[in-house]
Amino acid sequence: MDISKLERIDETCWRIPATGKMRVPVLIYADEDLIRDMDDKVAEQAGNVASLPGIVGACYVMPDAHWGYGFPIGGVAAFDPAEGGVISAGGVGFDISCGVRTLTTGLKREEVEPLKKSLAEALFIHIPAGVGSKGSISLNDAEMDAMLKGGATWAVKQGYGREEDLERIEEHGCMAGADPAQVSKRARERQRREMGTLGSGNHYLEVQVVEEIFNPDVAKVFGLEADEVVVTIHCGSRGLGHQIGSEYLKLMQKAAKEAGIELPDRELACAPIRSPVGQRYLGAMRAGINCALANRQIITHLVRKVFAEFFPDHDLKLIYDVSHNTCKEEEHEVGGKRRRVFVHRKGATRAFGPGHPALPEAFRLVGQPVIIGGSMGTGSYILVGTTESERRSLSSACHGAGRCLSRRQATKTWKGQQVIAELERQGIIVCSPSMRGVAEEAPQAYKPVDAVVRAADKAGLARLVARLRPLVCIKG
């Protein structure tokens, strides 16, 4: 990104003042290296978001941002319905409520290491992943409605997991306001055989080891110990969410036109929150969130079953489940007053600080776990929400490493087999149905996640707690 157009506020905050049609400024959180590497399109897209009706505060950009469609990936923006605020399907994305959850195992690295290969094979067999994979669950219409209403709560009732998991999930496992009637037949059809499947692309299931702890007090609250093995699941709302995204993107083209909203980019299609299409999308999107929560819950159940075969005396406990493609109604202080706004986080994690009433009791004193997925070679991080992120980014933090190389360039540069062999030398077992998929997801195709989380920490969006390194990676 050309930094000559940016005002530098401090070491990790850059500002694009509101000019032209922009209603609010853009605030980008990144260090100098990250911002120089950031696509110019990010600034352009964030500027476009800043021009949408009813936006409040600023359009915030996370350190892992890259060129998306409409909104940049890593973009955060809140809209006030009382000021004509809008909701945008592109501001949530096609993979509604794509997110990450991490479970502790109570196992030490040396207990898992000798069984790593067979554990990887068992996980690969039992967790459906990749194109064309089918789950073993098939839902009829009534069951689909119950799932879309109930999310992880529904899944637990069906026997996938247990009650205590629910408080360790955003929204306590069930997004309120879901309206299954707004989810089309086609979206349901696309989901029918996809419950409990991982998907493909950057989605994964990893067995990881806690390699470093930066904040022992918070780590203890989260249940993390050095050298302990954890499991992380990264996936979303599967076909149902993708179909809702596609359908409402088109409906919002018309809705924006009818509402007289001038769109700087077609992909920013949106509808006033208080319009019929806006309300319908909210109902459908919340159902999509529940689908993602149910999906990750079912996969958790499958992972527990596999672990129980290898380590019958150990119990997998959920630390937390966070989403990074959502729009949520939240209360924030913006412009000196408390407002109820609709916060779009597209490739950004909610990061509530200590004391926030939405947090489960266990985290009330320290803040919310913020799980940041890296690439399969470089590992992931767990951070904790801060009090200052409320003011800095509407309580939001980055979500991952962010790509730095296109899929095409990645496949030109590496072969899947070579990536797998190299990772095996580093002690990481990768299982995937597709060698090209592995090449496209090569660790070097992603930005260094370390730099991204350091910037987030320095900017006060969230604070470092622990770094996780993969032992096993199941790729879709």
Add this chain to the structure above:
Amino acid sequence: MAEAGWEHFEHMADIGVRGWGPTLEEAFAQAALALTAVVTDPARVEPRQAVTIELERDDDGDLELLLVDFLDAVIYEMAVRKMLFSRFDVEIDDRRLRATLWGEPVDRAKHQPAVEVKGATFTELKVTRSDDGRWVAQCVLDV
């Protein structure tokens, strides 16, 4: 007469598909072939079974919106039927688009599918006709 063909174009996180040909229909069919190529090598997909799709055109006849609708319909059939397609016969008239997709069920060993396509986007969306009569249809797919 312009040749028909397809290619992928760069997008940081996702992938762009571009199809071209002497007719609008051929450009659409080639864009769909480029879509299959995001997932697997189309040469590995045998056109054994046919699936038909039919779409109503938008009121104002927006061809770009029609391309998104068409690619989304192909993505839907791929997802629901767990199939891959390697031949596309497309007809477009005033009011509708009809297409027959030829392919076979996904075989993970044979096709080694790389990545699932979530949806067609409006990014880099263009349906144009150049002076030499060549039609081009393109957009970025979310994967």
